[in-house]
Amino acid sequence: MTLDLLAQRAAPMLGIGWMELIVLAVIGLIAIVIVLVIVVRASSSAPPVGPVANCPVCHHAVSPWAAACPQCGHPFQQQR
Numbered sequence: 001m002t003l004d005l006l007a008q009r010a011a012p013m014l015g016i017g018w019m020e021l022i023v024l025a026v027i028g029l030i031a032i033v034i035v036l037v038i039v040v041r042a043s044s045s046a047p048p049v050g051p052v053a054n055c056p057v058c059h060h061a062v063s064p065w066a067a068a069c070p071q072c073g074h075p076f077q078q079q080r
């Protein structure tokens with residue numbers, strides 16, 4: 001589609017001219033960019049998996065919140 005034709009049809013309907021169309025387009029683009037930035041920040045600020053502790057017995061990588069090693073069953077003392 002041609003933007004010229006669109007503007008010629010839309011402008012009289014809406015009672016606005018090229019400048020208004022451009023301003024609206026810019027405002028729309030800015031809004032889209034703001035939404036994208038918010039979405040990217042929200043997804044990147046998601047909680048990480050967390051520090052991974054290693055089992056002192058079998059060196060299996062274990063979540064520090066685990067009560068016991070899933071590999072060998074070695075019990076963990078909560079560090080906090």
Ligand SMILES: [Zn+2]
Nearest residue numbers: 055058069072
């Ligand atoms: Zn273990």
